[in-house]
Amino acid sequence: MTLGSIRNELVIERSADQVWELAGDASRLHEWFPGIVSLDMDGNKRTIHLAGGLSMPEDIVINDTLARRFEYSITMPVFxxxxxxxxxxxxxxxxCIVVYACEADPRTMALIIGGGCYRALQELKRQMELQPAKAAN
Amino acid sequence: MGRKILFITTDQQRYDTLGCNGGTVARTPVADKLASEGIRYERAVPQSVVCMPSRSTIITGQAPSTHGVWMNGVPLPADAPSVAQVLKDAGYKTALIGKPHFEPFLDPFAAFAENRFAGGEPVNGHRGFDHFVAATHGAAGPLAYSRFILTEHPEFAGGFYPVLDGTLEVNAMGGGETGMPQLWNNPIPKEYYHTDWCADQAISWIDSLNDDDDFFLWLSFPDPHHPQDVPNSELGRINWRDLDLPAAYPSDQATREAILDRKPKHWRMWYDGELVSNYEAPAAWVPSTLTADQIREFTAYNAIACELIDEAIGRVLSALAASGIEDDVDIIFSTDHGDLGGDFGLAFKGPYHVDGLMRLPLIWKPAKNAQVAPSVVAAPVGLVDLAPTFCQIAGIPAPAWMEGKALPVNQSDAEARKFERVMTEWDSELFGVAMHLRTITRDNWVLTAYLPGTTSDGTDGELYNLIDDPNQFVNLWSDPSAAAMKSDLLDDLWANQPPQVKPLRPLVAPV
Structure with missing residues (x-):
């Protein structure tokens, strides 16, 4: 059985810096990811709490502001x-373009989580494009 | 006061599971009586052979290409057209009780309304329904039936078959006496099983109405879709050892495999365990391991599920009679798609457009006050024709967005209104495997053309003569003697394809 792999991408009519300010802030995921009702941060560990009642612990693997890349791993046992x-x-x-990719074993989880990521990107775009464009740094 | 509508669907029920359609295993006296007093359709064809696209066709009256639910896991937008909304706007009280599946079940983010209602979120006329009480195949998940079991009878929650395995793939674990995948002995009492629960919910809702209320009740039984885990108490109804094998299952392995080899190669690849093209069957199961006894046991359990549904419908009809409104009620019975059921040595479903999946039970018993004579219609009709039928029953014009036409009331009506062809689609792109099929059913022929995909370069296909070859054993696609018919059907197929919504809506869950 191969990994499941889902990639979602969306163009947002705001600068990469402005979008990264929100999308790259690990403590603010629940502000733009529908279905995540809250989260807890503890160093490089994050636990997200879902509207369906599940909580998922995560390790933050990369948070590279220069490359504007954020990477994390869900560590709950089903994965x-x-x-x-x-x-x-x-x-x-x-x-800018935001690419939100999900790879998972079991592969089915990539679809389930990836579906949430798709809706999250739509919400991120909606929120960002409601904000006035900030001047480039 | 107009005509009330009781629309009953099952899930994944074969045409030949009803006595009135020639079935000999399940006893279905209620459906048989509806057929004898109403209109029985001999060639009702779905527009998709999986749940979400097919159910979306039923509610929208549109082909999958039009409504955009191109495979399971693609949700029907909440603001998509809905015949329930049309009826509600016309003053009908509306309810959906049972399996909806317009939206994905696997939903940890609670993104889809269907999965939130049982938790207390107001229905607020979702898809045009005033009342929305959902159930699926077991006690897992957020739907109302699951909550009923988990809160009222938690001791039975673990008795259902685990539909998914630990990796969230469709479970290949076997049960019963033969080890048939997705078959299980369930200790739940019959009265708590979802079939009876759905009927109870329907009766309660009917009882809540005033006699002069016009209503549209979609009663959607989750069975006989796998898993086959009917209550143990009912297993004595049918002894699987007594059953004949399906006509489309040659018991000789070489014969069976020769039939598969005349079809496009994904048939044999699935049979041999070399390709899993879709999510709807157990990924770890290899169909070539299916035994004759497993087919018999599956058939028995499946037939028992059909009998339980038939009896549950009988209870609902008795409630209508008791309330004195039965003569004002149109009753339509159908399903979303069929089941391979052992045909060709295969089971469950997938991109295989043959009768097991494509020939559906469909019965319409018009209200007595409509004075429609009983009949049998041989012409092909589609599930896409249901929504305009509901509008016609309600005495309102079908909206322009509906692509079907009201069902014919007899064969002459079918001929006069040119019920000549029905289209069926399959699209799936899952874990790197793409399958795209387009099918036309016409003049007792079925032709399937394959669009380019993982196993097809877009030049292969299937062509069957349903009269000479009712089991679809002989693929005439490359037979020179059928070339003229193939050409004619292909022209017709492509001339009547609805334009597909592009870009394809994203797949957001496996199912």
């Missing part, structure tokens, strides 16, 4: 492997 990656890539001064 043999999980890696979630958020990349914010500039497409110009006030435009």
């Amino acid at each position: 043999v492997f999980h890696r979630g990656t958020i990349d914010v890539i500039p497409l110009g001064e006030n435009r």
Whole structure:
């Protein structure tokens, strides 16, 4: 059985820096990921609490502000492997693409988590494009 | 006061499981009586052979390409057209009781409304329903039936078959006496099983109405879809050892495999365990291991599930009679798609457009006050025709977004209104395997063209003569003697394809 792999991407009409300010902040995921009602941070460990009643512990693996890459791993026992990656890539001064990828074993979990990531990207875009564009740094 | 509508669906029920359709295993006197007093359709065809696209067709009256639910795991948008909304707007009281599955079940983020209602979220006319009480195949998950079991009878929650395994794949674990996958002995008492629970819910809702209320009740039984885990108390109804094998199951292995080898290669690849193209059957199960006794045991359990449904429908009809409104009620009975049920040595479902999956039970008993004579319709009709039928019953025009037309009331009506062809689609792209099929059923032929995908370069297909070859053993796709028919059907198929919503909506769950 191979890993399940889902990649979602969305263009947001705001600068990469502005989007990264929210998307790269591990403590603010629940603000833009529908279905995550709250989270707890403890160093590089994060626990997300889902609307369906589950809680999922995670290890934050990469939080690279220069590359605008955030990577984390869900560590609950049902996952043999999980890696979630958020990349914010500039497409110009006030435009970027956000890529939210999910790889998982069991592969079915990639679909389930990836579906949530798809909705999260839509919500991130909605929120960001409601904000006034910030001047580039 | 108009005509009330009781729309009953089952899940994954074969045409030949009803006595009125020639079935000899399950006893279905209630459905048989509805057929004898109403209209029985001999060639009702789904527009998809899996649940979410097919159910979305039923509620929207649109082909999968149009409503955009192109495979299981793609949710029907909450604001998609709905015949229930049309009826509600016309003053009908509306309810859905049982399995909805317009939205994915596997939903840890509680993203989908269907999965939130049992937790107390108001229904608020979701998809046009005033009342929405959902159930699926067991006690797991957030639906109302699960909550009923977990809160009222938790001692039976663990008795259901675990539909998914530890990796969340469809479980291949075997049970019963033969080790048939997705078959299980369930200690739950019959009265707590979801079939009776759905009927009880329906009766309660009917009892809550005023006699002069027009209503649309979609009563959607989760069975006989796998798992086959009917209550143990009912297993004595049918002894699987007594059963004949299906006509489409040649017991000789070489014969069976030769039939598969005449079909496009994904048939044999699945049979041999070389390809799993979709989520709807156990991924770890290899169909070539299916034994004749496993098919017999599956058939028995499945037939018992059909009998329980038939009896549950009987109770609902008795409630209508007791309330004095039965003569004002149109009753339509069907299902979303069929089951391979051992045909060709296969089971469950997948991208295989043959009768096991494509020929459905469909019965319409019009209200007595409509004065429609009993009949049998041989012309092909589709589940896409149900929504406009409901509108016609309600005396309101079918909205332009509906793509079907109200079901014919007899064969002459079918011919006059040109019920000639029905289209069926399959699209799936899962874990790197893509399958795309387009099918036309017409003139007692079924033609399936394959679009490019993992196992097809887009040039292969299937062509069956349903009269000469009712089991679809002989694929005439490359037979020169059928070339003219193939060409004609292909032209018809492509000329009548609905444009597909693009880009395809994202897959957000396996099912």
